[in-house]
Amino acid sequence: MVALPSGVLGALDSTSDRAVFRQIADQLREAIDKGRFKEGAKLPSESELVEHYGVSRMTVRNALSVLQGEGLVHSEHGKGVFVRPRPPVRRLASDRFARRHREQGKSAFTVEAEAAGSRPEVDSLEVKEERPTQDVSARLGGPRRVLARRRRYLLDGRPVEFAASFLPLDLARNTPIAQPNPGPGGIYARLEELGHRLDHFEEEIRARMPSPAEIRTLRLASGVPVIHLIRTAFDTEGRPVEVCDTVMAADAYVLAYQLPAT
Amino acid sequence: MVALPSGVLGALDSTSDRAVFRQIADQLREAIDKGRFKEGAKLPSESELVEHYGVSRMTVRNALSVLQGEGLVHSEHGKGVFVRPRPPVRRLASDRFARRHREQGKSAFTVEAEAAGSRPEVDSLEVKEERPTQDVSARLGGPRRVLARRRRYLLDGRPVEFAASFLPLDLARNTPIAQPNPGPGGIYARLEELGHRLDHFEEEIRARMPSPAEIRTLRLASGVPVIHLIRTAFDTEGRPVEVCDTVMAADAYVLAYQLPAT
DNA sequence: CCCCCCTACTCGTATAGACGAGTGGCTGAG
DNA sequence: CTCAGCCACTCGTCTATACGAGTAGGGGGG
Incomplete structure (x- = not known):
């Protein structure tokens, strides 16, 4: 039992009606x-x-669990409770899907990560045909079956993002899109090669606390929310050709958008 | 002590190494x-x-506090623990600052809320000159003093958003922008009247757990993150003319963006 | 010298009990 | 019938104790 560093923490105010554990927190x-x-x-x-x-x-x-819920500290069994370091954030610019970025062979994730000096990884790659959820089906115009591409992204070994792309089967079956590695420029480049010239994207952003499954997949510390982004890609005929459902560890990302004022 | 509704909850698995409180949760x-x-x-x-x-x-x-941290339930002293209703969400489209929306007299918030059948309110209105934080100053090109406009938005009596706008003093002093109510179309309309034609906006989006002050201001339940949006407005000369720092209750918002694919 | 084990320290889980305070329904007095 | 007050039930806070399990470092044996 070592004495506390002097002066860092004060005393409790017993006259206060604020709960003791809250005062400590x-x-x-x-x-x-x-x-x-x-x-x-x-x-x-x-x-x-x-x-x-x-x-x-x-x-x-009780006091420590308050701070843990705020995402300020994390505990390590057998070692102690530590102030959570702010992890480096990954910035997603809104022009990352611009056509000019699809020229090089690498994926947007890889390029951006290496530019930031981090080691990128992709795992849990899964490509299969399945029945879409009601929401995905509605966004894609009601197909009965879709091609689903799931993958997890890691930076320096830390999972930061889990994404699932859904494409109408009639559009993706027996194309490079159904391959685990769709080739340089990713599936957007392949879609354009297949004659689906991309026109615009719609993105919906929510933030919430993670489900237990998301906590596992992203190895989230307690007190870290997730950013849930749903992107729909439309071709020049106005047809939705892809829905991408992405869950990101909120402490690893800043999303950046540029909007015209017109 | 009333018996539980039959069959809703099962029994514990004592052979499992999963903690009892987690099994209950x-x-x-x-x-x-x-x-x-x-x-x-x-x-x-x-x-x-x-x-x-x-x-x-x-x-x-312990089990209940897990669910509370996930934002699934909330407790009411003397009454019980309740499944948290999903509040209606407010959808923010990325074209909400388009010039054409600035014609009518009402603010964007009021118009959208009334369209959705909710009762909008704005309070905590504060307009004053002050020294900017380092971050705000940097985004605005380094002014020593700024005009700060702070306000809180409520829907049907529930606070959903707290926003602070910062403008360089040389631009806003002694203009309608320095008035509590800047007039129809808001400060963006006034900026354009003053000759600062708006060119584009940059938005940065983060999600995180709220600070204690934010919990108070937005009356947030536990397990509700906030969306932190920082918008910078640029005029046609490339000068940043406003920074708007917005903190939103994440369970009340969906942000929607439309991006060109070019 | 190296490695294993023990030990002391850390946090994790769980029990049992106590009192306080908010809520709402029931009951008895008026 | 009305209303005040009581009471049972709710969650909130706090104490005291116990054991388990992960970690790190030191000491002793090989």
């Missing part, structure tokens, strides 16, 4: 915000906090 | 997902769950 949060605990630094252990505040361990754990 | 989550507890419905009380599973109350509370 407040003090820890303030100390983190002010940099008295730096990114990645270890907080005092639960038993040290019990000692310092003179409360029971459950109260301390 | 799993069963409740599944029951909610499958609609056996509907939106707004009351879950069994803590003591009923204690009875049903034969565990201590803290274990049950």
Whole structure:
């Protein structure tokens, strides 16, 4: 039992009607915000906090779970509770699907990651035909069956994004799009080669807390929301040719859009 | 102590190495997902769950706090724990700043809300001159002082969004922009009247858990992230003329963008 | 010198109990 | 019949204790 670093944490206000565990959480949060605990630094252990505040361990754990829910700290069994480092963010520009970017052989993800000095990976590649969900079917104009392409993206070994593309079967079957690796420029380049000249994309963005499955797939820490992006690609005839459903770890991304003012 | 509705919740698997509170959370989550507890419905009380599973109350509370952190349920002191209803979402189209929308007298928020049958409100209106944060200053090209316009938006009495606009002082001082109500079409219409013809907007989107202040301002339930949007408006000379920092309750919004494929 | 094991420390899970405070329905007095 | 007050039920907070399991470091044996 080592004494706490002096002066970092104050005392409780017993006259306050604010719950004790909230007061403790407040003090820890303030100390983190002010940099008295730096990114990645270890907080005092639960038993040290019990000692310092003179409360029971459950109260301390309650306070820590508040901070964990806010995404400020994460705990490691057997080691301690640490201030969550802000991971480097990956920035998605709205022109990343511009035609000129489809020339080179690599995928947008690979190019952007390497430009940022990170090691990109793609796994969980799955390509199969299936019945679409009601939502996907509606967005694609009601096909009974679709080609689904699922993959997970990782940066430096950390999963950051899970995406599923859906294309009408009549359009994708027996084409390079149905191959695990569709070739340079990705499926958008193949679609254009097949005569479906792309006209525009529609993107819908939501943010929410992850499902248990998403927590597993993206290895999300608690307190990290996901960004849910649904993109629909339209060809020049106004036909929807692809729906891409993407779930991203929110702490790894900034989305950037440029809009005309006209 | 009333018996549980039969068959809704199963038994624990004592051979599993999954923690008991997680198993309970799993069963409740599944029951909610499958609609056996509907939106707004009351879950069994803590003591009923204690009875049903034969565990201590803290274990049950632990399970419930998992679901609360996921945003699936919310508790009401003295009443019970309820399945969180999905609130109606407000859809923000990417053309909502198009020039043609600036003709009518009402603000975009008011028009859209009334079209959706909701009662819009704006409060916490504050207009003042101040020193910008480093980030805002950098985005605006480095002014020492800015005009800040802060306001909160509510739908049917529920706060959904808190926004702060920042404009360089030399541009906004002693203009209608410095008035609490800048007039029909909002500050973008005034900017154009002042000769700053708008060219394009840049938007950055992040998602994260709210700070305690944001929880208060937006009266957020636990397990609801926020969408943080930073928009910069540029005039035809390429000068940034406004930065708008917006924090939205994520469960109230879907952002929609349309992107050209060129 | 190296490696294994023990130990002390960490957090994870769970029990049992206590009191407080908000809610809503029932009951008895008026 | 009305209404005030009681009471049972709800969740909120806190204490005290126990054991399990992951981690890291030191010490002792090979």
